[in-house]
Amino acid sequence: MLSYCSAMIIRYRAYPRAGLIGNPSDxxxxxxxxxxxxxxxxxxxxxxxxxxxxxxxxxxHSRFLSIRDLHRDVRRHGYYGGIRLLKATVKRFFDYCLExxxxxxxxxxxxxxxxxxxxxxxxxxxxxxxTACMRSLMAFYQVSIPKPTLANLIxxxxxxxLGIPAGLQDRVCQVYEGLVYMDFDRDLMKRQGxxxxxxLDPTLLPPLYIAYRTELAEGTEVFHNNIRSRxxxxxxxxxxxxxxxxxxxxxxxxxxxxxxxxxxxPLIDAGFDLRRxxxxxxxxxxxxxxxARSAGASAQFxxxxxxxxxxxxxxxxxxxxxxRLTAVGVKLFKPTIVRSTGEMQP
Numbered sequence: 486m487l488s489y490c491s492a493m494i495i496r497y498r499a500y501p502r503a504g505l506i507g508n509p510s511d512x513x514x515x516x517x518x519x520x521x522x523x524x525x526x527x528x529x530x531x532x533x534x535x536x537x538x539x540x541x542x543x544x545x546h547s548r549f550l551s552i553r554d555l556h557r558d559v560r561r562h563g564y565y566g567g568i569r570l571l572k573a574t575v576k577r578f579f580d581y582c583l584e585x586x587x588x589x590x591x592x593x594x595x596x597x598x599x600x601x602x603x604x605x606x607x608x609x610x611x612x613x614x615x616t617a618c619m620r621s622l623m624a625f626y627q628v629s630i631p632k633p634t635l636a637n638l639i640x641x642x643x644x645x646x647l648g649i650p651a652g653l654q655d656r657v658c659q660v661y662e663g664l665v666y667m668d669f670d671r672d673l674m675k676r677q678g679x680x681x682x683x684x685l686d687p688t689l690l691p692p693l694y695i696a697y698r699t700e701l702a703e704g705t706e707v708f709h710n711n712i713r714s715r716x717x718x719x720x721x722x723x724x725x726x727x728x729x730x731x732x733x734x735x736x737x738x739x740x741x742x743x744x745x746x747x748x749x750x751p752l753i754d755a756g757f758d759l760r761r762x763x764x765x766x767x768x769x770x771x772x773x774x775x776x777a778r779s780a781g782a783s784a785q786f787x788x789x790x791x792x793x794x795x796x797x798x799x800x801x802x803x804x805x806x807x808x809r810l811t812a813v814g815v816k817l818f819k820p821t822i823v824r825s826t827g828e829m830q831p
Contacts, residue, residue, distance in 0.1 A: 493533040495624045498526045499616035500823050501608035502658040503695055503787040503794045506749075506756050507667075507734035513716055513727045514671040516734040519658040520687065522695070522820035527600035527613035529571075531621040533592055539571050540597035544604075563605065567598050567614050573646035574618040574639075581638055582628065589626040596621065606697045607788025609655035615642050616659045633679035636660045650713065655788070657682055662823045664690065666738050685738070687822040691746040694782065694803065696810050696817040697792035698773060712764065726763050730756060750783035750796040757785030766790065776813050780806040794820075 500521040507517030545566030549555040575596075582589050598618065602610030616639055623630060630638065636656040643649040657680075658665050664687045669680040715723045733756050737749045757774060760766070770790050777784035781802050783795040797803050803819075810817050 495531045495621050496528065497617045497620040497624070498528045499613040499620070499659050500527075500662065501525050501602045501610060501613055502655055503608065503792070503820065504654060505693075505794060506737045506753060506785075507730050508654065508756075508786065508788060513652075514669050514674065515727050516666075516668045516731040517654050518664070518666050518685070518734055518737055519654055520664045520690075520820070521658050521662045521823045523823045524695075524818055524821055525600075525602040525608070525610075527598065527602055527610065527617050529596060529598045529614070529617040529621045531594050531596045531625055533625075534595040535593060536595075537575075537593040538595045539568055539575075540595060542567055542598055542600070544600075561604055567600065567611075569647065570611055570614045570642070571596055571598060571618050573642045574615050575622065577638065577642045577646055578619060578622045578628075581630070582626075587628055589628065592625075594625060603697050603792070605789075606791030607786055608697070608792055609659065609788060611649075612639060612643065612651070612655045613659060615639050616656065632660050633657075633682065637679060653680065663687055664822060666734070685741060687824065689741040689744070689746060690822070691749065691796045692798075692803070693794060693820055694777075694797055694806060694817060695787060695792060695794050695820050696773065696777065696815045697787075698769070698813075698815045722763060726759055729759055753783040753785050753795055754778070760786065772813060773810070773815055776809045776815070777806060780809045782806050 500523050502519050502521045504517055504519045507515060508519070544558075545568050549558060579589075581587070596618065598614055600610055600614055602608055602613055604610050619630075619635065619639055619642075622628070636653060636659075639656040639660070640651060640653055643651045653669060654667060657667055661682060661684055664685040666683040666685055667680055668682075674680055712723060716727070733752050737752050740746065740748050740752075761771070767790075770786075774784045774793055777793060777795055780797075782797040784793045785795065786792065787794045797806055807817050
């Protein structure tokens with residue numbers, strides 16, 4: 486998170502996240518490890534004005550060069566831009582203040598956003614916008630919200646205000662930043678309203694890559710629906726898969742803490758292989774994973790699909806990985822992990 490406040494101009498950035506292991510068990514009282522990275526960001530700017538106004542960004546436009554251009558825009562951004570995210574966040578922030586008897590003044594503001602996070606590829610771009618907006622509102626009105634509560638509040642914007650199915654992993658990682666282990670134990674969640682969140686040292690990680698292909702964008706609403714209903718119905722296959730993902734998360738955490746980072750690659754692969762056994766995954770997504778693995782790297786989805794994360798051994802393997810993924814139209818980069826202090830880990 487980068488921020489400054491000068492002459493009542495408040496600027497906050499929030500970052501995408503990648504689920505390293507355990508995803509998608511975070512929405513099912515499971516366990517997961519994820520990290521925030523600064524190669525992309527969502528930025529919100531807020532400043533004092535006589536009236537409250539939400540300004541549109543590029544993805545909110547309604548003028549197109551052609552019908553083909555409209556089709557391409559909808560494929561990339563969906564039918565909604567970011568204004569609904571800001572509007573819902575402002576409303577939910579005010580709800581929180583009312584519910585907790587927090588007095589805020591009557592000042593108004595103008596708010597705008599910009600995001601270069603690839604959309605609908607499982608990198609949590611929407612929640613990054615919401616996170617940056619919520620932090621800007623907190624700064625403007627001088628409201629302090631504990632991190633676990635803030636993550637819950639950000640999730641409620643999507644779940645309750647916008648009807649978007651989502652879990653806590655993205656929001657916890659974007660609030661805490663850095664590398665975060667999360668345990669969403671059912672009893673713990675019921676007792677205190679949030680899970681157990683542990684910030685891990687990013688230097689424990691082996692070399693990581695992230696790759697994405699925007700034309701595979703599908704959206705969380707589409708990707709998670711069938712598994713959620715099967716889980717709610719007590720499907721034994723899905724329930725067992727969630728337990729296995731949680732177990733893989735514990736194993737990765739233990740290996741990292743013991744300094745045995747070179748052993749986590751096969752566990753990352755196991756996470757995707759389990760997902761493939763119960764999810765209906767497109768051939769193009771599978772081909773992306775297979776291309777990465779053919780170079781010797783591990784690979785699994787960062788989130789809902791369309792982007793992958795994995796471990797590679799050395800620079801020679803990374804070059805091979807780049808060649809094979811580029812050949813199938815996939816963009817590749819090394820993530821720069823954001824430290825929870827706001828510093829960046831190369």
